[in-house]
Amino acid sequence: MFQIRIHGRGGQGVVTGAELLSVAAFQEGKHAQAFPSFGSERMGAPVISYCRIDTRTIRLREPINEPDAILIQDPTLLQTVPVFAGLKKDGYLLINTARSFEELQITELIQSLDPKKVARVAATEIALEHIGRPVPNAALLAGLSAVSGAFDKSSLISAVEDKFPPKIAAGNLKAVEAAFANTQIGY
Numbered sequence: 001m002f003q004i005r006i007h008g009r010g011g012q013g014v015v016t017g018a019e020l021l022s023v024a025a026f027q028e029g030k031h032a033q034a035f036p037s038f039g040s041e042r043m044g045a046p047v048i049s050y051c052r053i054d055t056r057t058i059r060l061r062e063p064i065n066e067p068d069a070i071l072i073q074d075p076t077l078l079q080t081v082p083v084f085a086g087l088k089k090d091g092y093l094l095i096n097t098a099r100s101f102e103e104l105q106i107t108e109l110i111q112s113l114d115p116k117k118v119a120r121v122a123a124t125e126i127a128l129e130h131i132g133r134p135v136p137n138a139a140l141l142a143g144l145s146a147v148s149g150a151f152d153k154s155s156l157i158s159a160v161e162d163k164f165p166p167k168i169a170a171g172n173l174k175a176v177e178a179a180f181a182n183t184q185i186g187y
C-alpha cells in the first residue's frame with residue numbers, strides 16, 4: 001500500500017488533490033481512498049488530506065500517521081505544523097516552492113532522507129501561469145508522479161479531464177506538463 005499525506009491551506013485544493021490522486025489510481029485499475037481532515041472550515045486554515053493506493057481492497061479508515069509520501073502545498077506550514085511527522089525513512093517528500101531547502105531552513109530535517117526521494121516544484125507559480133489562480137494541486141501531483149513513479153502521468157491527465165470542465169481542465173493539464181518537466185529532485 002502506498003500512503004500519501006497532503007498538507008496545505010483551505011482554498012489551495014488540498015482535498016481535490018487527494019481526490020484527483022485516487023481517481024488516477026482507479027484509472028490504473030488500483031484501489032484507492034481519499035479523505036480530508038480539517039478543523040475550522042475557512043480559507044487559509046491548515047488542511048490535511050490523505051490518499052491510499054493499493055492493488056487490493058483498502059479496509060483502513062484512520063488518518064495516515066506513517067506516510068510513504070508527504071506533499072506540502074504551502075511552505076509556510078513548515079515552521080508551524082509538524083508536517084514531517086511519521087514520514088518513513090524511505091519516504092518521498094515533495095514541497096511546493098521555488099526556494100531551496102536551505103532557504104526554507106529545513107536542510108537538517110531532510111538530511112536523513114534519500115536525496116532521490118526529496119523534491120520541490122514551484123507548483124503555485126506554475127498554476128498561476130497556466131490556470132490563473134494559485135491552486136497548485138494538479139501541478140504538485142505531477143511532481144509526485146515525476147519523483148515517485150507511484151502513478152503514471154497519463155492517469156493524472158485522465159483524472160484532471162474527468163474532474164474539471166474543459167476550460168479549467170486545459171489550464172490544469174498545462175500545469176501538469178510543466179510541473180512534471182520542472183520538478184527538481186534532490187537537496
